[in-house]
Amino acid sequence: MANSVADIKQAMLDDIGAKEIEELFEQIPEDHRLKDELRLPKALRSEAELKRHLLDLLSKTGSCEENLSFLGAGCWQHHVPAVCDEITGRAEFLTNVWGSPSSDHGRNQAWFEYCSQIGELVQMDMVGLPVYSYGCAAGHAIRMASRITGRHRVLVPGLSDPERLSVIRNYCEPEEMASHIAVVPIDYDVATGLLDLDDLRAKISDETAAVYFENPSYAGVIERQGAAIAEIARASGAETIVGVDPISLGVIKAPADYGADIVVGTTQPLGVHMNTGGGVGGFIASRDEEKYVREYNTLNISITETEKDGQYGFGLSCAHQTSYGMREKGKDWTGNSTYLWAIAGAVYMSLLGPDGFREVGRLILQRAHYAAAVLARVPGLRIGFPSGFFKEFVVRFDDTGRTVDEVNGRLRERGIFGGKDLSAEFPELGQCALYCITEIHTKGDIDRLANELREVLR
Amino acid sequence: MSGNMRLREYHAAVWDEPVVMELGHPGRRGIVFGEAEEEVREAVGDAMDLVPADMRREAPPALPELSEPEVQRHYLHLSQETLGMMGVSLFGTCTMKYNSRLNEAIAARPEVAEAHPHQHETTLQGTLEILHNFDLILRELSGMDQFVFQAGGGADAAYTHVCMTRAYHQSRGELAQRDEIVTSIQAHPCNAATAAAAGFKVVTLMLGENGYPALDALKAAVSERTAALLINNPDDMGIYNPEIKEWVRVVHDAGGLCFYDHANFNGVMSKLRAGELGFDACMYMLHKTFGAPKAGGGPAVGAYGCSAELAPFLPGPVITRDSDGYHLDDDRPQSIGRVREFWGNVPQVIKAYSWTRAMGGDGIAEAADLSVIANNYMEKRLLAIPGVTKSHPHLTQRRMEMTRYSLETLTEETGVTTIDVANRMVDFGIDAYWLAHEPWIVPEPFTPEPGEMYSKEDLDLWIDVLAHVCEEARTNPDIVKTAPHNQAIAKIKAEPLEDPEKWAMTWRAYRRKHGGPAA
Numbered sequence: 001m002a003n004s005v006a007d008i009k010q011a012m013l014d015d016i017g018a019k020e021i022e023e024l025f026e027q028i029p030e031d032h033r034l035k036d037e038l039r040l041p042k043a044l045r046s047e048a049e050l051k052r053h054l055l056d057l058l059s060k061t062g063s064c065e066e067n068l069s070f071l072g073a074g075c076w077q078h079h080v081p082a083v084c085d086e087i088t089g090r091a092e093f094l095t096n097v098w099g100s101p102s103s104d105h106g107r108n109q110a111w112f113e114y115c116s117q118i119g120e121l122v123q124m125d126m127v128g129l130p131v132y133s134y135g136c137a138a139g140h141a142i143r144m145a146s147r148i149t150g151r152h153r154v155l156v157p158g159l160s161d162p163e164r165l166s167v168i169r170n171y172c173e174p175e176e177m178a179s180h181i182a183v184v185p186i187d188y189d190v191a192t193g194l195l196d197l198d199d200l201r202a203k204i205s206d207e208t209a210a211v212y213f214e215n216p217s218y219a220g221v222i223e224r225q226g227a228a229i230a231e232i233a234r235a236s237g238a239e240t241i242v243g244v245d246p247i248s249l250g251v252i253k254a255p256a257d258y259g260a261d262i263v264v265g266t267t268q269p270l271g272v273h274m275n276t277g278g279g280v281g282g283f284i285a286s287r288d289e290e291k292y293v294r295e296y297n298t299l300n301i302s303i304t305e306t307e308k309d310g311q312y313g314f315g316l317s318c319a320h321q322t323s324y325g326m327r328e329k330g331k332d333w334t335g336n337s338t339y340l341w342a343i344a345g346a347v348y349m350s351l352l353g354p355d356g357f358r359e360v361g362r363l364i365l366q367r368a369h370y371a372a373a374v375l376a377r378v379p380g381l382r383i384g385f386p387s388g389f390f391k392e393f394v395v396r397f398d399d400t401g402r403t404v405d406e407v408n409g410r411l412r413e414r415g416i417f418g419g420k421d422l423s424a425e426f427p428e429l430g431q432c433a434l435y436c437i438t439e440i441h442t443k444g445d446i447d448r449l450a451n452e453l454r455e456v457l458r
Numbered sequence: 459m460s461g462n463m464r465l466r467e468y469h470a471a472v473w474d475e476p477v478v479m480e481l482g483h484p485g486r487r488g489i490v491f492g493e494a495e496e497e498v499r500e501a502v503g504d505a506m507d508l509v510p511a512d513m514r515r516e517a518p519p520a521l522p523e524l525s526e527p528e529v530q531r532h533y534l535h536l537s538q539e540t541l542g543m544m545g546v547s548l549f550g551t552c553t554m555k556y557n558s559r560l561n562e563a564i565a566a567r568p569e570v571a572e573a574h575p576h577q578h579e580t581t582l583q584g585t586l587e588i589l590h591n592f593d594l595i596l597r598e599l600s601g602m603d604q605f606v607f608q609a610g611g612g613a614d615a616a617y618t619h620v621c622m623t624r625a626y627h628q629s630r631g632e633l634a635q636r637d638e639i640v641t642s643i644q645a646h647p648c649n650a651a652t653a654a655a656a657g658f659k660v661v662t663l664m665l666g667e668n669g670y671p672a673l674d675a676l677k678a679a680v681s682e683r684t685a686a687l688l689i690n691n692p693d694d695m696g697i698y699n700p701e702i703k704e705w706v707r708v709v710h711d712a713g714g715l716c717f718y719d720h721a722n723f724n725g726v727m728s729k730l731r732a733g734e735l736g737f738d739a740c741m742y743m744l745h746k747t748f749g750a751p752k753a754g755g756g757p758a759v760g761a762y763g764c765s766a767e768l769a770p771f772l773p774g775p776v777i778t779r780d781s782d783g784y785h786l787d788d789d790r791p792q793s794i795g796r797v798r799e800f801w802g803n804v805p806q807v808i809k810a811y812s813w814t815r816a817m818g819g820d821g822i823a824e825a826a827d828l829s830v831i832a833n834n835y836m837e838k839r840l841l842a843i844p845g846v847t848k849s850h851p852h853l854t855q856r857r858m859e860m861t862r863y864s865l866e867t868l869t870e871e872t873g874v875t876t877i878d879v880a881n882r883m884v885d886f887g888i889d890a891y892w893l894a895h896e897p898w899i900v901p902e903p904f905t906p907e908p909g910e911m912y913s914k915e916d917l918d919l920w921i922d923v924l925a926h927v928c929e930e931a932r933t934n935p936d937i938v939k940t941a942p943h944n945q946a947i948a949k950i951k952a953e954p955l956e957d958p959e960k961w962a963m964t965w966r967a968y969r970r971k972h973g974g975p976a977a
Contacts, residue, residue, distance in 0.1 A: 001821075002913030003828050012835045012914060016856075024830045024856045025729060027698035032730050039598055041591075043818025047560055050816055054564050054808070060584030062577070063568035071574040074799050081489050083526060085566070087533040092542030094751045095557050097549045099541060100880060100890035105946040106475070106539030107754055112963075113478045119964035120519040126963050132610035132756075133799045143655070166795035170621050176633040177624065177657025215513075224510040251506065253513050275565075276585060277575030277800025278757060278807075288967045290958050299755075302961040303477070303968050306948040307940065312477065313950030317961045323613075323651030325896055328660040333651035335613020336745070340753035343533075350478050350529045351488030354518035359491045362505035366494040369502040388510050412578060420576050443495040 064274070068445055069417035072392050072436025073218070074134065074161055074266070075274050078247065079440050081351050084271035084344045093343055101315040107343070108314035111301045114342040117349035118283055121249040121357070122263045123256035125288035128298025130267055130281045130338050130345075135164035137264035137282030138212060138243055139171025143332055144284075144295045145210035145239040145262065146181050155203055155211045155238075157195055158185040161218040162425050164243075168212075181209065190428065193221040193385035193394070197228060204236045210262075214243035215252065219434065220368075220392030221385050222252060230259025246270055246283075248390050250357025251365060262286045271348030272341045281338035297322055297332035360439050364391045368437040371446045375435070378453050384432055391438055395419060397431040400457050404433045410456040416449060465919075465926060468545075468887035469944045471538040478532055479965040482524035489526065520966075539946035542754075546916045547889035550860045550905030551646075551694045553724045553743075553829075554912075557751040561812045565805035575800040579786050585804060586784030590777045592811040599822075600720075600740050601733020602763030607744075607802030608773045612721055613648035614797060615741035615760025616688065618773060619717045620656035621794045622739065622764065623686045625771040626715060629792060636685035636713070642671050644693040647895055649719060658685060665899065669697040669850040676705055684714035692722050694894070694905060695849045696833065696857030706736035715739065715768070723747045724909060725830045725859030728823035732763075739764035749813030750806040757803040759810070773797050825910040829859040832908035836917055837861050840906075843925045845871060849900045860907040864900045865928075874931035874938045876902040881949060882930065882941035886923045 003009055018024055025033075044050040064077050071077070087093065096104055115127035131137050142154045154172065156165065165183075172181035187199040195213055204211065211233040215223050223229070230240040241262045242255035247269040255263045267281035268274070286292040293300075302317035323330035352360065368391050372383045375395055384394025397404050408418040419433035426432070437446065493499070506514055524532070541547075547554045565571065569584065579586065593605040609615040620639065627633040639653035642663045650660045661679045663671035670693065680687075687709045692698040699705070706716045718732040718740035724747050732740035744750045745758035752758070764772065774793045775786035786801065817825065834856050840846050845868030848861050865876045880890045894903035908917055931938050940949065954960035962968035 001825060001828055001910045002916075003832060003910070004824060008914050009828070009831065012831050016831070016834045016838055018834070018856075021827045021831065024827075024834055025858075027692070027700065027855045027858065028726070028729060029700045032700070032703065032735060034728065034730050034734070038728050038819030038822065040595055040819040040822070041815060043821050044815045045818075045821075050812060051560055051564070053815065054588075054812060057584045057588050058564070058567065058569040060587065061569040061573060062581040063572045064574055064577075065568040065572045067581070069574060069577075071576050073576060075575055077572070077574065079491075081526075083488075083530045083533075086530065087537065089562060089566075090534070090537040091557075092537040092540040092544060094562070094753055096540060096542030096754045097547060097552050097554065097752045097889075098755070098892070099547075100884060101950045102881060102942045102945040102947055103470075103541040103884040103890050104754075106536030107542065109475065109477065109539070110533065110536045112965075115963055116477070116479055116965035117519075117521055119966050120521050123519075124964075125967040125970065128963070129755075132614060135796070135799050136610075161799075163796055163799040167798060170617075170794060170797055171655075174624060174628060174633070176628065178637070178659075179655065179657035222510055222513050224513045226513070249515065249519060251509055251515055253515050254519075258513075273571035274574050275571055275757075276573040276582075276804035278803035278805050280799055281757075288963070293958070293961075293963075300963050302955050302963050303965075304954045304960075305951045307951065308948040311474070311947055313947050315950050315952060315955045317955040317963060323647045327647045327662070327896065328650040328654035330647070330651055333613060333617065333648055333655045335616075335648050336611030336752075336758040337756040338610065339755035340757060343754075346478070347529060347533050350522055350524055350532070351526065353482070353487060353521045353523040355485075355487060355523070356489055356491070357519060357521070358515075363491050363494055365505040365508045366498050366502050369508050370494070370498040373501055388508075408578070412581065417574065417577055417581070439491050443498050 064417065067415050067417050070419045070435045071417050073420040073434050074163055075277050075280060076269055076436055076438060077274055077440060078269050078438050080271055080273050081348065083351060084347045087347045088340055088344045093340060101313055108301055110343045110346050112303055112314050114346035115301060117346060118285060121246050122244065122285050123254035124263055124285040126293055127283060127285040128296050128300050130283050130342050131298060132282060132337055133280045134243060134266040134282045135167030137284050138164060139168050140297055140332055141241050141262045141264045141284050142168065142181060142210055142212060143171060145241060147295050148239060148291060149209045149237065151207050151209035152180060153182045153184055153207045154209055155184050155186050155200065157188060157213050157217060159188040159193060159217060159219050193217060193219045194223060194225060195229060197225060200232055204232060204238065206236060208236055208238040210239040210241050212241040215255065216245060216248060216390040219385060219394050220389040222388045222390055224388060226258035248361055251361030267341055267345050270345040272344050281341040293318060294321060295331055297334050299334060363439045367441055368393065371437045374446055374450045378450055380457055384429060392434055392436045395433050395435050402457065404431050407456055411452060414452050416452055465886050465923060470946045472946055473535040473539055475532065475535045475539065477965060478522050481532060482522040484523055486523040486525050488524050488529045541884060541889050543889060545887035545889050546912060546920045548891060548906035548908055548920055550892040550907040551721060552752065553746040553907055553909050555749045555909060556911050557749065561809040565808055570805050570808060583783050586777050588808055588811050590779055590784055592807060593777065595814050596742060596761055596763055599727060600763050601731035602740060603766040604769045604772060605761050605763040606772050606776060607759050607761055607807045608798050609760035609762055610798050610803060611756055611758040612741060612743045612760045613652060615762045616648045617652040618762045618797045619739055620652050620658065621797060622768060622771045623715055624656060625794045626768060627685055636683055638683045639686050639688060640679050640684060641688045645688060645690050646719060646721060649688040653688065669695060669853055670699040673701050673704060677708055680709055680712040680714060682713065684709060684712045686715040686717055688717045688719060690719040690722055692725065692858040694722060694860060695862035696860050698858060703735055725826055727826045729826060738768055744806050744810035748810035750809040757806055759803050759806045775801055828910035829908065832917060833857060833859050833861060836906060836908055836921060839921045843928050845928050860905055862894060862900055863904050865902040865904065868928055868931055869902045872931040872935050874935050876904050878938045879927050882927045882938045883923050885942045885944040888920055888923050
């Protein structure tokens with residue numbers, strides 16, 4: 001600390017006209033003051049010593065690099081291009097705070113480029129700066145739909161990620177509150193994992209603010225009834241909100257093209273490490289209509305002109321409608337978010353381009369389906385929803401006589417992190433796990449998994 | 459005492475960088491993934507046949523097509539066109555700190571970056587130990603009984619608190635009755651906004667003559683309808699409410715909970731504890747006070763701590779320790795569940811842990827001292843500049859780690875506003891300062907917060923630049939009003955940003971509304 005040097009500290013106190021530091025805390029009453037010294041671990045001032053300490057601790061954690069991992073479920077192991085790490089590590093992007101449109105122009109432009117590229121993937125003209133996560137994006141979007149329609153029910157898939165659904169519930173419930181939005185699960189077809197349209201028709205009404213579904217779904221299935229779902233929602237005056245994994249959008253149809261009014265999704269697959277779950281982020285997009293734009297709680301970056309002809313500038317648009325402008329009268333609430341990951345996303349999408357998205361999508365599809373086919377041949381294993389999935393699929397273990405927990409424990413001893421155990425989440429599916437295959441999994445990795453499972457289940 | 463320091467001849471990098479959507483050439487690639495192995499392709503066939511027919515993407519997304527070095531250079535140019543704390547950034551309420559490169563290197567290691575939150579806890583012991591030990595450090599600093607790190611920022615921690623408030627009163631059968639949350643006009647807007655979003659009515663107390671709301675105003679506001687008080691102290695004018703213990707007692711007597719928004723912790727860290735003042739819960743921003751980077755607005759952490767009484771309601775999983783090691787305890791029937799997926803921005807928590815270990819208790823205490831010294835040093839010099847005043851000038855006690863100033867006099871005398879001054883200061887490599895949250899209680903506000911990192915020379919430079927710009931406002935106001943002149947771009951036109959016919963949050967929208975260059 002630059003001013004901890006004794007003579008500087010004294011000089012500053014002299015300039016202030018204070019005899020001692022204590023005088024400066026005169027506002028705090030004596031009986032508010034902490035009497036004792038803090039009992040904290042001794043300072044590690046040496047960088048070498050601190051580094052050693054941190055490394056010693058982290059040596060007790062195993063990574064998905066050193067092990068072979070098939071975990072997904074909202075946080076996915078994709079390849080992060082080295083350039084993404086270089087750019088997000090740049091001190092100007094890493095350390096900056098809000099700044100101004102002129103002083104932090106480059107960062108604002110990068111944010112705009114992130115929104116612009118997300119807009120191309122989902123085929124929507126309006127994209128806000130990111131929010132904390134997929135679930136937070138869904139929660140905000142549902143509240144947006146509730147404000148637009150004046151209705152207070154949302155229909156969600158019964159086969160939802162419990163993490164995401166819990167976030168959504170915290171954005172909508174409980175019913176004692178004036179702002180309450182009832183979260184109503186829709187049944188799914190146990191054979192296909194698709195939304196049960198009969199149940200949707202039975203539960204939708206003129207009280208439904210929105211129908212929310214995901215593509216791919218939590219179980220990995222591509223919801224191919226999107227257009228029909230949107231049609232049913234529209235007929236009831238409800239908004240259609242679709243959650244997407246953007247890395248799928250080189251091969252899977254954009255949600256706007258099957259009737260989505262609001263699109264939300266995760267940003268983590270786009271150039272961000274899993275970061276033990278700290279890599280997650282979410283986005284919200286829609287048509288560029290005032291009906292929607294005026295309801296955004298996100299900070300929004302618009303391109304504009306500057307005083308110099310032909311020069312681009314970027315500034316906040318519709319900021320006053322947020323809580324920064326109107327406190328509790330603003331739209332929902334706004335805070336710090338995951339804006340560095342927006343820059344990672346901009347870099348990632350620029351690196352891929354249309355062909356890269358198609359290529360990565362194809363690779364994931366082929367490897368995931370190969371994995372499902374190989375695992376289906378392991379005695380006792382069955383694939384839950386065997387067709388029409390993207391990168392995740394459900395593996396059922398009932399016929400093995402073992403629990404997923406037991407199997408995963410044995411796999412762990414062999415350096416493999418098996419798929420996420422769904423058995424407690426969806427008891428109707430029996431002992432089952434959600435396996436995730438991405439572009440990083442080679443044929444060799446998949447064959448190794450199958451062989452080890454054979455051994456474990458022998 | 460400075461005043462004669464030579465102002466730097468600064469000029470930002472100007473790259474006149476096109477929007478990335480305009481760059482590149484069809485067919486170029488920045489990264490390739492290759493094809494699946496032959497056996498894989500033979501086994502599953504063509505990839506597109508694996509997508510249900512009517513769900514296949516036909517038209518590819520209109521993304522730019524660039525080579526890897528082109529992408530790298532474009533974004534390096536954009537980073538260079540970002541002042542981003544490379545100057546002196548005294549962004550009040552945000553506590554600018556040095557972000558250790560060691561911490562970045564540690565966070566980039568695969569044990570952090572390439573770890574999955576659903577890994578079995580036995581494979582996460584090092585991470586969990588760090589988070590648990592950091593929880594213990596925050597308990598010592600706050601007097602709380604348990605911390606969680608799920609909230610992705612300060613506002614998310616406020617939302618966590620209002621969710622906790624709902625769960626607490628619901629468990630007592632009082633939620634329907636307790637539908638009001640009390641806060642002050644000087645509390646961060648997110649306190650009021652999260653309360654409203656969670657379904658509460660917001661009661662906002664205005665300031666009394668001492669710069670904080672009168673105790674009587676609080677007493678008049680609380681009742682059997684009060685669910686909670688959300689309050690910061692000191693506020694971002696640098697004023698400490700000495701009656702805060704009495705406030706907590708009044709709210710508790712009415713049956714409400716008390717949440718201490720510790721966004722302004724820097725000046726009081728090691729000086730007081732939220733728990734000892736009676737609060738039920740508090741929040742620290744690890745991306746400001748605890749040395750993790752702000753990253754332009756996250757990933758951040760609002761570390762949320764509470765009393766043992768409230769702990770059953772915490773969002774899960776909660777990290778616990780027993781003789782078998784560390785655990786992710788998610789078997790908590792009264793828990794509010796999740797406010798965000800998983801258990802937090804783990805890399806940022808590790809950086810904050812590293813910061814506290816580097817500082818130690820004595821270092822943290824000294825940092826608080828230095829930040830308050832620095833603010834009072836600045837105050838003395840800033841108030842000597844003609845046209846600069848501070849909020850509540852009749853209050854003579856020393857302010858804490860920041861002070862709210864006003865350029866009202868300068869604006870009246872010259873027509874130059876605080877926004878003009880901020881725009882001009884960036885011409886000297888000084889990051890734009892923070893004004894004040896809405897509503898502006900003080901006209902033409904600005905709020906520098908020096909923190910403990912910046913040297914006296916840095917602070918003198920900052921003050922000299924402000925003094926120079928204030929002088930320019932009198933001698934050459936146009937140069938200030940038309941600023942910046944030495945930045946990456948000229949002053950932006952704000953009018954299109956609020957015009958639905960012109961605003962464009964994406965390139966698609968821009969091309970539709972403005973014609974724009976052909977794709």
